[in-house]
Amino acid sequence: MLFNPSNTATRQFNAATDISALVNDEMLKDSAFHPNLGGVTKGGMANHYPMTIMSLQALGASDENIRDFRASWPRYRSKITDDLRLRDKGVVTKENWSDYLGQANFLPDFQRVFFDGLQATDDQNAYIMSALDKLQYALPMGLFHPLIRVSFAMMHGDKGLIADALAYWAIRYEDLYKRMLPPRTDFTNISVSAEDNWATLHAAKPELSFRGGSLNVCERLCSEPALQDIAVAENFFITEENLELKIQEIGDRAIGLYLFEPALTTLHGVTAFQALVDITQTVLGDSDRFRPLLAELWQRYWIWLTALYIEKGVPEALPSVVEESRSDVDAFAWEDIASAIVKVPEVHAIKMVFSCKWLFENLDANPRYKAAAINVLSQHINVKPVRLG
Structure with missing residues (x-):
């Protein structure tokens, strides 16, 4: 969360113990920058930076890898107060914040409201879910970047970063669904796949x-x-x-x-x-x-x-790993995929490999996840792509 005169006495950054001091410092400094620069100045999407830094850390990148990526970062970022002159207006409160959704000029207000709410609660997950209950109608906005920012902030654990992510979601809010979802009426059926x-x-x-x-x-x-x-x-x-x-x-x-x-x-x-x-x-x-x-x-x-x-044209079937390639996929170690992708200065490649590795290890050892990661890597270094059928 942005440091300003109103919160410097209470805003304490909680450095994650399983993250390097360099990455913690980068995440703290990023709070000063606007998360949705493309939507404000049409000059780029600044939210990629902290998400990629966290992905690199999770993939085992060294501090040298982090510095190399930082040096190659091509996007311009604007500071919320110094460059964009946005200030906490004191208008948005814990009672009325949903009335101001989608209004980007209230970003500092949203940061304050969510940070104060997280500070005041004994149940952080309950507070986050209460916010997502109101924000869910904008779930896919910005290609889900606000959702992804919330995930990374929760992984890190700092309340200010979580507040920043929720505030980013709040300013990107647009009701994309227009109605409550249709209810099920027959509870005797078993769902198809x-x-x-x-x-x-x-x-x-x-x-x-x-x-x-x-x-x-x-x-x-x-x-x-x-x-x-x-x-x-x-x-x-x-x-x-x-x-x-x-x-x-x-x-x-x-x-x-x-x-x-x-x-x-x-x-x-x-x-x-x-x-x-x-x-x-x-x-x-x-x-x-x-x-x-x-x-x-x-x-x-x-x-x-x-x-x-x-x-995408409602394809009849989606690709799978052909049998003759399965052994090659199984033999390709995730550690080798990760150590190679952290040297590639491309944000989407890094984030995609991180997500595929995380899903393979934490949800389902689906060979499609590893195949996708290998194919992403093959676009940047001399690695043979996985043959799909």
């Missing part, structure tokens, strides 16, 4: 009624009642009871769609999936009482991913 849900969609062969960039199309489709009814249907549903199973199924769809068409949107489908899994596991590790809200978040993610599936 995510794969079968998309097979039904493929058979229907829906056509887009509008054109545009992949990002814009997906955001527009999220509010379509027909898509919502298909994605969260009577025969496919995500509930607090089947949450873990559906998360694994959804992850298989997300990584498969990326392998079908490696692109910016499909890559963020995977990195956002990993962030939501991380938040889910962290919250459930503390208490089961937020399962209904987590199910709602996953429903909203699934609607967006299904929109992306439609935008």
